[in-house]
Amino acid sequence: MDFKALANKYQTPLYVYDLDYMSSQYEKLKLAFKGRKSILAYAVKANSNLSVIKHFADLGSGADCVSIGEVRRAILAGVAPYKILFSGVGKKDVEIREAIELDILYINVESEAELGRVELIAKELGKISRISIRVNPNIDPKTHPYISTGLHDNKFGVEISTAKRMYIKAKNSEYLDPVGIHFHIGSQLTELKPIYEASEIVADMLRSLQAIDIELKFFDIGGGLGIKYDDETTIEPYDYAQAILGTLKGLDITVICEPGRFLTANAGYFLTKVLYEKQNGAKRFTVVDGAMNDLLRPSLYNAFHKIEVISDAKSAFSKADVVGPVCESGDFLAKDCELPLLEHNDLLVVHSAGAYGFGMGSNYNTRGRSAEVAIENGQDRLIRQRESFEDLIALEKDLVK
Numbered sequence: 001m002d003f004k005a006l007a008n009k010y011q012t013p014l015y016v017y018d019l020d021y022m023s024s025q026y027e028k029l030k031l032a033f034k035g036r037k038s039i040l041a042y043a044v045k046a047n048s049n050l051s052v053i054k055h056f057a058d059l060g061s062g063a064d065c066v067s068i069g070e071v072r073r074a075i076l077a078g079v080a081p082y083k084i085l086f087s088g089v090g091k092k093d094v095e096i097r098e099a100i101e102l103d104i105l106y107i108n109v110e111s112e113a114e115l116g117r118v119e120l121i122a123k124e125l126g127k128i129s130r131i132s133i134r135v136n137p138n139i140d141p142k143t144h145p146y147i148s149t150g151l152h153d154n155k156f157g158v159e160i161s162t163a164k165r166m167y168i169k170a171k172n173s174e175y176l177d178p179v180g181i182h183f184h185i186g187s188q189l190t191e192l193k194p195i196y197e198a199s200e201i202v203a204d205m206l207r208s209l210q211a212i213d214i215e216l217k218f219f220d221i222g223g224g225l226g227i228k229y230d231d232e233t234t235i236e237p238y239d240y241a242q243a244i245l246g247t248l249k250g251l252d253i254t255v256i257c258e259p260g261r262f263l264t265a266n267a268g269y270f271l272t273k274v275l276y277e278k279q280n281g282a283k284r285f286t287v288v289d290g291a292m293n294d295l296l297r298p299s300l301y302n303a304f305h306k307i308e309v310i311s312d313a314k315s316a317f318s319k320a321d322v323v324g325p326v327c328e329s330g331d332f333l334a335k336d337c338e339l340p341l342l343e344h345n346d347l348l349v350v351h352s353a354g355a356y357g358f359g360m361g362s363n364y365n366t367r368g369r370s371a372e373v374a375i376e377n378g379q380d381r382l383i384r385q386r387e388s389f390e391d392l393i394a395l396e397k398d399l400v401k
């Protein structure tokens with residue numbers, strides 16, 4: 001990929017996504033589940049650009065959404081409503097109402113209180129709402145605590161015993177149709193055992209529901225498949241699928257998988273130009289034009305992203321912190337990164353930036369968010385304009401007294 005040409009054509013900071021890589025990841029995972037009815041529902045929050053969602057929709061993907069805004073994006077991008085799921089612990093009444101009206105596949109319910117709201121709203125609408133219940137299997141996924149979701153300490157899902165009560169309530173309701181069971185234990189999972197254990201617990205629950213005549217159609221295993229940022233050992237899609245399918249022997253059920261990071265992370269690159277080198281005592285800083293408002297993961301999780309240097313610099317390498325212009329000491333893209341001495345306008349390419357990159361961006365410090373570019377069949381095209389100052393003040397400027 002000619003990063004230099006892209007940086008010159010579209011300016012920096014810039015996100016670049018390789019759509020062909022996204023396709024190959026999608027096909028790899030889809031293939032792993034062959035021999036079973038399965039739906040891959042792309043987790044839109046990983047990268048919610050409309051062109052990215054459309055790319056997956058064209059491959060036959062569904063969408064896992066965590067706000068009604070994401071549901072609307074998915075529909076706009078061409079995802080069939082019967083392949084859209086709506087998850088999340090805090091859905092508002094208006095969101096639940098719209099989801100029922102749009103007739104999406106199901107709402108993933110995350111508490112007893114929410115189940116009550118969904119029933120009430122379906123009743124008001126005179127409709128039946130398809131639901132799934134997110135079970136919290138209390139399994140430690142061995143990932144970063146901020147992206148662990150399947151422990152009782154986490155806010156997500158309900159305990160098995162609570163879930164059972166909820167299924168019985170749903171089954172007896174005129175306005176609810178329980179069709180699925182869901183778990184999602186965390187993100188960036190690199191060990192198979194916790195997934196297998198969670199799947200076993202939830203599959204047992206499924207069997208115990210069958211025993212009381214609650215027949216579900218969907219076994220929703222969430223997302224979370226990890227990727228290589230550095231030298232992690234990751235789970236092969238085939239092994240992942242086999243482990244899960246192994247817990248479902250004898251069950252006639254459609255598997256739904258909600259991958260996000262696996263599909264998009266390593267398809268994305270964040271391009272940023274060097275502004276200055278500076279030295280504070282013994283400490284070297286390479287100041288670049290991209291910042292935490294563009295790519296938050298290093299600041300938020302201390303996440304590692306590989307940095308590639310595109311420069312003619314020939315000096316010896318030394319350790320530098322790569323920092324942005326934002327007025328926070330937590331504003332960095334990399335710490336103690338071995339870099340040659342760089343010059344103004346040298347280019348750095350931050351790898352694995354296609355998931356939880358642009359989407360976590362903000363306008364902090366009145367910085368417009370980056371442009372986004374897609375590469376497909378060797379051709380580049382703009383898929384989101386760079387935000388201008390006018391965009392940033394649009395909702396305020398007429399309200400100044």
Ligand SMILES: *Cc1c(COP(=O)(O)O)cnc(C)c1O
Nearest residue numbers: 043187188223224258259260261
């Ligand atoms: C975030 C999320 C996903 C996707 O997680 P990845 O780690 O990106 O695969 C899937 N399902 C639910 C419910 C989520 O919250």
